[in-house]
Amino acid sequence: xxxxxGRGWLRGGQAALLFSLVLWSVNAQALxxxxxxxxxxxxxxxxxxxxxxxxxxxxxxxxxxxxxxxxKTGLAHMLEHxxxxxxxxxxPAQFSKIIARNGGEDNASTAQDYTNxxxxxxxxxxxxxxxxxxxxxxxxxLQEAEFDSENLxxxxxxxxxxxxxxxxxxxxxxxxxxxxDHPYGRPVIxxxxxxxxxxxxxxxxxxxxHYSPDQxxxxxxxxxxxxxxxxxxxKLFSPLENSASWQRPPLPKRVQPDQTVRLDLHDxxxxxxxxxxxxxxxxxxMGDVKEAFALELLSTVLGSSASSxxxxxxxxxxxxxxxxxxxxxxxxxxxxxxxxSATPRPGVSLEQLExxxxxxxxxxxxxxxxxxxxxxxxxxxxxxxxFAQDSVDRIAWLIGRVSVNEGDWRLLVEExxxxxxxxxxxxxxQVAQRYLKKSRATxxxxxx
Amino acid sequence: MxxxxxxxxxxxxxxxxxxxxxxxxxxAWSPDVSHFxxxxxxxxxxxxxxxxxxxxxxxxxxxxxxxxxxxxxxxASLVAWMFNEGGGEMGSEAFREKLDYYGxxxxxxxxxxxxxxSFSTLSAHLDVGWKMLMDALLKPRFDPTDLERAVADQVASxxxxxxxxxxxxxxxxxxxxxxDHPYGRPSQxxxxTLAAIGRNDLMRFHEMAFRLPNLVLAVAGDITLxxxxxxxxxSFSAMNNIPSPLRPTPLAFSxxxxxxxxxxxxxxxxxxxxGAVGIHRHDPDYxxxxxxxxxxxxxxxTSRLTEEIREKRGLTYGVFSYFSPLSGQGPFVVGMKxxxxxxxxxxVLLRRELTRxxxxxVDEKELEDVKLYLTGSFPLSLDGLSKxxxxxxxxxxxxxxxxYLEKWPGRIRQVTAGDIRRVAKRxxxxxxxxxxxVGRTVEDKGAEPGNADSKP
Numbered sequence: 001x002x003x004x005x006g007r008g009w010l011r012g013g014q015a016a017l018l019f020s021l022v023l024w025s026v027n028a029q030a031l032x033x034x035x036x037x038x039x040x041x042x043x044x045x046x047x048x049x050x051x052x053x054x055x056x057x058x059x060x061x062x063x064x065x066x067x068x069x070x071x072k073t074g075l076a077h078m079l080e081h082x083x084x085x086x087x088x089x090x091x092p093a094q095f096s097k098i099i100a101r102n103g104g105e106d107n108a109s110t111a112q113d114y115t116n117x118x119x120x121x122x123x124x125x126x127x128x129x130x131x132x133x134x135x136x137x138x139x140x141x142l143q144e145a146e147f148d149s150e151n152l153x154x155x156x157x158x159x160x161x162x163x164x165x166x167x168x169x170x171x172x173x174x175x176x177x178x179x180x181d182h183p184y185g186r187p188v189i190x191x192x193x194x195x196x197x198x199x200x201x202x203x204x205x206x207x208x209x210h211y212s213p214d215q216x217x218x219x220x221x222x223x224x225x226x227x228x229x230x231x232x233x234x235k236l237f238s239p240l241e242n243s244a245s246w247q248r249p250p251l252p253k254r255v256q257p258d259q260t261v262r263l264d265l266h267d268x269x270x271x272x273x274x275x276x277x278x279x280x281x282x283x284x285x286m287g288d289v290k291e292a293f294a295l296e297l298l299s300t301v302l303g304s305s306a307s308s309x310x311x312x313x314x315x316x317x318x319x320x321x322x323x324x325x326x327x328x329x330x331x332x333x334x335x336x337x338x339x340x341s342a343t344p345r346p347g348v349s350l351e352q353l354e355x356x357x358x359x360x361x362x363x364x365x366x367x368x369x370x371x372x373x374x375x376x377x378x379x380x381x382x383x384x385x386x387f388a389q390d391s392v393d394r395i396a397w398l399i400g401r402v403s404v405n406e407g408d409w410r411l412l413v414e415e416x417x418x419x420x421x422x423x424x425x426x427x428x429x430q431v432a433q434r435y436l437k438k439s440r441a442t443x444x445x446x447x448x
Numbered sequence: 449m450x451x452x453x454x455x456x457x458x459x460x461x462x463x464x465x466x467x468x469x470x471x472x473x474x475x476a477w478s479p480d481v482s483h484f485x486x487x488x489x490x491x492x493x494x495x496x497x498x499x500x501x502x503x504x505x506x507x508x509x510x511x512x513x514x515x516x517x518x519x520x521x522x523x524a525s526l527v528a529w530m531f532n533e534g535g536g537e538m539g540s541e542a543f544r545e546k547l548d549y550y551g552x553x554x555x556x557x558x559x560x561x562x563x564x565x566s567f568s569t570l571s572a573h574l575d576v577g578w579k580m581l582m583d584a585l586l587k588p589r590f591d592p593t594d595l596e597r598a599v600a601d602q603v604a605s606x607x608x609x610x611x612x613x614x615x616x617x618x619x620x621x622x623x624x625x626x627x628d629h630p631y632g633r634p635s636q637x638x639x640x641t642l643a644a645i646g647r648n649d650l651m652r653f654h655e656m657a658f659r660l661p662n663l664v665l666a667v668a669g670d671i672t673l674x675x676x677x678x679x680x681x682x683s684f685s686a687m688n689n690i691p692s693p694l695r696p697t698p699l700a701f702s703x704x705x706x707x708x709x710x711x712x713x714x715x716x717x718x719x720x721x722x723g724a725v726g727i728h729r730h731d732p733d734y735x736x737x738x739x740x741x742x743x744x745x746x747x748x749x750t751s752r753l754t755e756e757i758r759e760k761r762g763l764t765y766g767v768f769s770y771f772s773p774l775s776g777q778g779p780f781v782v783g784m785k786x787x788x789x790x791x792x793x794x795x796v797l798l799r800r801e802l803t804r805x806x807x808x809x810v811d812e813k814e815l816e817d818v819k820l821y822l823t824g825s826f827p828l829s830l831d832g833l834s835k836x837x838x839x840x841x842x843x844x845x846x847x848x849x850x851x852y853l854e855k856w857p858g859r860i861r862q863v864t865a866g867d868i869r870r871v872a873k874r875x876x877x878x879x880x881x882x883x884x885x886v887g888r889t890v891e892d893k894g895a896e897p898g899n900a901d902s903k904p
Contacts, residue, residue: 053827100748100749100825101817101824104824105828121828122827122828152761153765154765156717156762156787159787163716164613167611269611271608272608307541307549322600376549383550383551386500386570390500390502390833
């Protein structure tokens with residue numbers, strides 16, 4: 001999960017007080033934005049960022065791999081590829097060529113929760129980007145010939161990403177073990193058998209059901225003028241009609257096994273041994289926002305940099321590992337895995353490594369972290385948050401990523417620094433106690 | 449967990465040089481730059497922007513992997529790895545803690561020609577950060593226990609790379625093309641050469657690389673020219689002002705004979721690389737090469753190779769070509785991955801496209817479209833502080849001149865179909881190309897349980 005953060009600024013005296021150890025003299029400043037929803041339900045967020053004459057458009061559909069049925073995995077991603085293969089107006093494979101001729105770039109991505117499409121170009125070409133997106137929202141052609149060859153491309157993609165990579169193969173099984181029957185346990189790209197069995201009718205049905213203005217969020221960030229941009233959006237997207245309305249069902253809850261789930265595999269193609277642990281945790285959009293902020297800080301303290309606990313202890317001091325890190329994304333619609341991973345030094349067993357990692361976890365469970373360490377973690381997250389706004393793409397991405405789960409993007413964009421500052425050492429200890437239990441973990445090892 | 453669509457993986461061993469390729473321009477928009485010389489003749493580029501409270505810095509010196517001493521390959525990459533492992537009075541642990549405390553990022557990487565230091569900070573912490581940057585530059589420590597950890601990390605990453613067909617193929621290709629030439633060396637070293645490297649090797653290399661007359665400093669962001677001049681004058685005058693003995697890599701060298709190699713790796717997809725010696729940074733055909741490469745297999749989804757191999761036939765997820773214009777003649781490389789059974793068909797198609805662009809003149813429409821892309825996407829390469837610091841650092845390092853960005857679009861527009869054919873004939877001569885494949889010799893799905901097609 002990405003650590004992307006858009007723009008956010010410290011505001012007022014409260015932040016300055018909390019920041020007593022290092023005073024960050026950042027001026028109060030919010031994102032310059034305008035939000036509106038069309039009658040057909042299309043949700044739109046415009047952000048003005050005039051530092052360069054470029055604009056990025058992102059269309060986020062509220063559908064992803066988690067909405068697939070067993071046996072039909074990979075459909076969301078397959079459709080994503082087909083979105084470049086022609087509409088009633090645009091010939092197959094012409095989409096990206098038209099954008100390139102206009103000095104632009106484009107791409108897309110699919111995940112468990114969403115399917116996302118972006119175009120980036122010179123800001124005087126915003127019309128073009130919007131009209132291409134409006135067109136393919138409702139008028140995709142989906143022909144057999146293009147599907148047949150694009151399906152081969154996706155098989156190659158699966159071979160490339162997963163089947164030729166021992167760690168990726170392992171992690172696919174690891175997620176399956178961690179999530180059981182929950183949709184997050186299935187690979188986004190789909191199982192190869194399922195991908196081979198996709199049909200053009202599957203895709204037509206998927207497209208009809210899910211590609212509709214009321215299922216989408218449009219984010220536009222760049223050197224734009226709000227009135228002009230809003231007018232264009234209204235003109236191009238208002239005429240689009242909704243498909244028979246599909247209500248996204250709530251994600252099933254992951255069933256928490258009552259003991260540690262283990263997955264120990266040997267793969268002769270793996271050159272190194274690796275240790276992984278995943279703890280099921282709530283995300284920002286699941287309700288308790290405070291817990292999510294505490295988890296983000298917990299991960300930073302535990303293993304997100306060279307001054308984090310497991311790097312210092314296992315890699316530097318004890319020399320047990322060549323690398324050790326933790327991760328928490330927090331942006332999913334459902335529960336996600338707070339991860340721990342490490343690679344042992346030659347001669348160190350995975351058992352030794354596991355033990356040493358859990359010693360560090362136990363320390364966080366037993367004692368609240370110190371003031372300097374807490375402030376260091378906060379400063380790091382806030383600095384990362386500020387650096388991310390160097391890029392219009394990342395601002396747009398974060399707004400869309402949060403909105404697609406019906407979350408409030410202002411919380412993670414504008415309010416982020418204040419929220420991070422407000423987390424206490426006790427709250428971090430509490431989430432460590434609640435979630436980092438070995439009995440709740442999925443533990444995996446991969447060995448040659 | 450997100451699956452990125454159509455992300456071409458450019459396993460570019462010469463990554464820094466490619467920075468200059470996608471710069472281009474419609475109205476040649478680019479933020480104003482100031483240029484001045486600091487102590488000892490160091491070159492400084494400055495782009496001022498107060499839109500965000502951030503400052504990004506890049507420092508380039510001739511200290512890339514091609515300067516590694518014989519038998520000690522990997523020195524440059526270790527110097528880079530250890531760049532944030534302490535400086536002055538502060539050992540690694542205290543140094544890293546302080547960087548994190550202030551939210552400062554400091555790292556370095558070794559390309560073929562240059563060692564590049566990247567530093568970024570909130571402007572509020574510039575003074576703290578700058579002092580740490582200067583300690584790392586002027587008083588590196590290379591403490592032995594940290595060196596040992598760096599070597600262990602590097603050895604593990606070399607081992608890990610053996611799993612990856614793209615890495616194996618790229619390394620084999622570079623060796624095949626360059627042989628004993630400095631560009632042919634393993635830039636991360638080998639377990640044996642890394643074991644032979646001691647603290648003194650790092651100190652010596654660092655001292656030779658960081659010399660004022662050869663140093664380029666590029667700064668973008670929330671800092672005024674006056675403030676930058678003060679910082680530069682105060683801090684850099686302590687650095688050695690005798691020119692670096694590390695000379696740019698020689699242009700000419702004797703070529704290996706073209707060959708075809710296969711490396712056996714148990715994967716369901718074979719990595720293919722074709723490559724030959726390309727051009728150096730100051731080659732008069734540079735601009736023709738940019739356009740030619742874009743038509744053949746450049747980024748995006750519009751190239752001939754993508755059209756023929758991916759779009760029409762579904763043989764691959766990504767196919768690409770690139771060239772690396774270095775101080776010396778960098779490589780020209782074509783690559784893709786495909787299932788074992790399609791390797792020979794793909795090789796025929798790759799060779800056919802290499803031949804076609806050298807023999808048939810490109811038509812005007814195709815040429816015009818590519819020029820529109822290259823010139824029109826110009827602002828996209830300059831829309832952030834880190835991009836600006838990066839690009840000006842490379843322009844300074846290769847001495848491309850202050851008007852380089854401004855003139856780029858015009859120079860692209862001047863390229864003719866005849867220029868493209870000429871440069872393609874010269875560089876894409878198949879008799880000069882080496883071929884590497886990494887994968888299984890024959891497809892045999894049943895043989896390896898773990899690697900056959902996945903099942904739920």
